[in-house]
Amino acid sequence: MSITIFVPGDAAALALGADEVAVAISTAAAKHKLDIEIVRNGSRGLFWLEPLVEVITEQGRIAYGPVTVADVPSLFSANITRGGKHSLRLGDIETLSYLAKQKRVTMSRVGVIDPASLSDYRKHGGGKGLELAQSMTSAEIVRLVTDSGLRGRGGAAFPTGIKWKTVLDTTADQKYIVCNADEGDSGTFSDRMVMEGDPYCLIEGMAIAGLAVGANKGYIYVRSEYPHAIAALNAALDSAGDWLGDFQIEVRKAAGAYVCGEETALLESIEGKRGIVRSKPPLPAISGLFGQPTVINNVISLASVPDILAQGAANYRDLGVGRSRGTLPFQLAGNIKYGGLVEVPFGLTLRELLYDFGGGSRSGRPLRAVQVGGPLGAYLPESQFDTMLDYEAFAAIGAVLGHGGIVAFDDTVDMAKQARYAMKFCAIESCGKCTPCRIGSTRGVEVIDRIRAGAHEQIPLLRDLCETMTYGSMCAMGSMTPYPVLSALNHFQEDFQ
Amino acid sequence: MLNTLNAIFAKHRHQPGALLPILHDIQHELGYVPDLAVPEIAKELNLSRAEVHGVLTYYHHFRQSPPGKHVVHVCCAEACQANGSEALANHAATRLLSGDIKMEPVYCLGLCSIGPAIQIDELKLHARVTPEKFDKLMQELEVRS
Incomplete structure (x- = not known):
């Protein structure tokens, strides 16, 4: 029997040379006359260990990492295929505290299974949710998802069950399920990891949503910056056969507009138009894609659904704190020593994530500021690191959890420059429909430039402008750009002097 | 170029909201979306040239001139x-x-x-x-x- 060796095909692993390592392993195996099968799994999300090679041995699944091409000959000399001793040997990866301390629910199969194999997916518990959903009424499915307490993981945290109920209760000949995979926030990659590492989980979640609201057509809108995710989804759909019954899914490639992550701009884009934000009402749940009732959910929201069905609502609801139920796959990014994916129930503190998991800064200097929730999220100073990771606790300090992206900066960061960047990014990415966002962002860059040049009397003007953007913009692009700007100004005033 | 365009159009003829997929395919084939393609796309999708131009120039991903090597x-x-x-x-x-x-x-x-x-x-x-x-x-x- 051939020996199974896992070499991740996840984009992050590829960026660190996984393809070259896979080739080197094949060559070395041939030289040693070993019969091996290489599986390109997703990533476990411990990126300082990538490329992380795992081997199925008599001792279990043994990991080695980070493996470079140069390490491969010595790994084979050390009998890697039997789990032999080597300086890169990590043993069973799941016993490493970084993984052992997590509670992987939505991401439980990512990095474990062969993402291209439906049978491997099923062997690891996949498919049970859909099977169950097929024996339930639409109302029962919606009720179960509502009871689980699942809230939209894209950032807005709207209760998923309530959104589904609105679509279910709206009568129409055609309804749609749209997956928002336009993961544009810097510091986020959990959507990408699911699409590359466990695509069937997302697909199953969409099919369940279809049964829940009476939709037979789904779209996955994936950013063009994620070609590997697009390929993984298409490959998975191509080999899904009749697993989904009459539910059809089409993958749509985005085209580099950040604002298309806003749900109505995304719908416009699928319809073949410029990604301009629509006025609400009507809600997409009532009049969405092509004017039809549409469920639009983030990747993680939909990928959480199969497990919620299979394990029951209570199982998910029992995790978390307050009104933030279940888990969130946090993403530790930026200047952080142990960057990666950390799925935990809500309720830890930011400090625990940054230090217990992240190990502090990569540069070795003190962490000074942390941006949580993407480019529209607030910058938190050290004094706020003890904030609990919970939607409401973050809202209470004028911050957001968003999609769970956490970007760390050390003490070399210039926060006035980061504030300027936030305005600049808004100016580049604004769809242009509303004035506060389109023009406010450009004026914001100019005002911050003047402040940085010494015109401190312009600080009240910047605050005024932020107020106008917050209350006058149509969507989060303009109304939340003030979060990073004002938090930088409030907590790091010295950088504006 | 016309043959390329026609082949791409045929592939997307029954797809609702086909403009972005068509632009992606053209850019994939030619490296960019030439000005000459715009009226052809407009005709195919029953849109105005301005609408096609609007979409083409809205998205950062699409190029209107040949990229470097x-x-x-x-x-x-x-x-x-x-x-x-x-x-x-x-x-x-x-x-x-x-x-x-x-x-x-x-x-x-x-x-x-x-x-x-x-x-x-x-x-x-x-x-x-x-x-x-x-x-x-x-x-x-x-x-x-």
Whole structure:
């Protein structure tokens, strides 16, 4: 029997040379006359260990990492295929505290299974949710998802069950399920990891949503910056056969507009138009894609659904704190020593994530500021690191959890420059429909430039402008750009002097 | 070019909202979307030329002129900034001032724990890119082409 060796095909692993390592392993195996099968799994999300090679041995699944091409000959000399001793040997990866301390629910199969194999997916518990959903009424499915307490993981945290109920209760000949995979926030990659590492989980979640609201057509809108995710989804759909019954899914490639992550701009884009934000009402749940009732959910929201069905609502609801139920796959990014994916129930503190998991800064200097929730999220100073990771606790300090992206900066960061960047990014990415966002962002860059040049009397003007953007913009692009700007100004005033 | 366009149109004829998929296919085939294609697309989809032009120019991904032989995307978003992407982008811009490798900024490649990240010609990714590593990669690229 051939020996199974896992070499991740996840984009992050590829960026660190996984393809070259896979080739080197094949060559070395041939030289040693070993019969091996290489599986390109997703990533476990411990990126300082990538490329992380795992081997199925008599001792279990043994990991080695980070493996470079140069390490491969010595790994084979050390009998890697039997789990032999080597300086890169990590043993069973799941016993490493970084993984052992997590509670992987939505991401439980990512990095474990062969993402291209439906049978491997099923062997690891996949498919049970859909099977169950097929024996339930639409109302029962919606009720179960509502009871689980699942809230939209894209950032807005709207209760998923309530959104589904609105679509279910709206009568129409055609309804749609749209997956928002336009993961544009810097510091986020959990959507990408699911699409590359466990695509069937997302697909199953969409099919369940279809049964829940009476939709037979789904779209996955994936950013063009994620070609590997697009390929993984298409490959998975191509080999899904009749697993989904009459539910059809089409993958749509985005085209580099950040604002298309806003749900109505995304719908416009699928319809073949410029990604301009629509006025609400009507809600997409009532009049969405092509004017039809549409469920639009983030990747993680939909990928959480199969497990919620299979394990029951209570199982998910029992995790978390307050009104933030279940888990969130946090993403530790930026200047952080142990960057990666950390799925935990809500309720830890930011400090625990940054230090217990992240190990502090990569540069070795003190962490000074942390941006949580993407480019529209607030910058938190050290004094706020003890904030609990919970939607409401973050809202209470004028911050957001968003999609769970956490970007760390050390003490070399210039926060006035980061504030300027936030305005600049808004100016580049604004769809242009509303004035506060389109023009406010450009004026914001100019005002911050003047402040940085010494015109401190312009600080009240910047605050005024932020107020106008917050209350006058149509969507989060303009109304939340003030979060990073004002938090930088409030907590790091010295950088504006 | 017309044959290419017609083949692409035929593929998407029954797809609702086909404009973006058509533009992607044209750019994939030709490297960019030529001005001459715009009226043809408009005719195919029963849109005005202004509507097609509007969509083509709205999205950062679409190009209206031929790219260099290679395109290097340097991530300039916050997570890479925290790891020195600004210095890398400046270095890349100077390094690639002449020659047929073109640099474009990109706002997030989803490699936020291992920045600064770059992407060469869509599919090839590199992480923890220092200016020295960047020069080495560009040399390899120049040798190959």
